[in-house]
Amino acid sequence: EVELVESGGGLVQPGGSLRLSCAASGFTFYNYWMTWVRQAPGKGLQWVANINHNAIEQYYVDPVKGRFTISRDDAKNSVYLQMNSLRVEDTAVYYCVRLRFGSTTNYFDYWGQGTLVTVSS
């Protein structure tokens, strides 16, 4: 059974840093792209970042470019999101998501339960 478990969320002041972790199990981790998606309180979903299966390619949504870094450790079946220079508008639940690539479509097939990041003074 595929399982994604996030950790590392919490309260941080504006300008601070936080590192989120996601432990994956139940599948061959190094074969898959991984993603972080966030959801601000009471709001919709926003894709944040992708990392490909060999960590050579990373992609980010514009508001986090230069501040967030996605990485992975295939030996630990884990993906990370290093978040620097945090802003109040980064407050959200952050979901770790497995990305499925097909011949004619790409989609998020498994989601974690999420970890809450609150940026406030």
Place this chain on the structure above:
Amino acid sequence: DIQMTQSPSSLSASVGDRVTITCRASQTISRYLNWYQQKPGKALKSLIYGGSNLQSGVPSRFSGSGSGTDFTLTISSLEPEDFATYYCQQSYSGPWTFGQGTRVEIK
């Protein structure tokens, strides 16, 4: 960025009703359209990918259709466990974007 617009934003329905949710893209996305279900306290769930492909394990009362800019999620006969929020998402071009969500409530 491609904007995704869902309608309605919310709806009230009864068990057994047929429910239709629409998603419109601001430009053509071929069939790169996916649907997800969100329930409080639970992990989001993939329902439909590629416009009309049912994710493994998802009940057949869920179906998706459409291509280009206009898409539909249909629940043929609403069950109690289907009361949730539904999101569409395009994976045609980056940044991948979601609709604002449709909340399905009990009438």
